[in-house]
Amino acid sequence: MTNKIVIYTTCGSEEDANRIARHLVEMRVAACVSIAPGVRSTYRWQGAIEESQEWGLTIKSRRDLFARLADEVRKVHPYEVPELIAVPIVDGLISYLDWMDAELESPIDLP
Incomplete structure (x- = not known):
């Protein structure tokens, strides 16, 4: 098992998806x-069944960054209750996992 995670969310427009991702x-x-x-x-929202066309975002991160990532998503996501579901990355190509570590905030830099 790695310390990496994949987080899923959705939003209602390409502009929102691009802004959140960046x-x-x-x-x-x-x-x-x-x-x-x-x-x-x-989905059911406020007592009614809703259907919507959305943009899916697949976010690659680390477990120790999830709380901070969730805070950042809530700052920029237009939904009142954004979907934010994390699943573990059990294994992966070592060079990709190492690249992820190089691009993510270092654990010693965390507040």
Whole structure:
């Protein structure tokens, strides 16, 4: 098991997706954010079943950065309750995992 995680979220527009992705990478809480258009979501919100076309974001980070990443997402995400789900990266190409570490905030730099 690695200390790396993948976090999923969605948003309602390409502009929001690009803004969120850039912000997370600039803050060094995400090494990479992949953006996928055409996500169709069906969910219950405030008592009604909703359906919406969304943009999916796949965020690559580290477990120790999740709380900070979540704070940063809440600052820039337009949704009242953004989806933010983290899953562990069990294993991966060592050179990619090392690259992630080089691009993320160092654990000794954390507040």
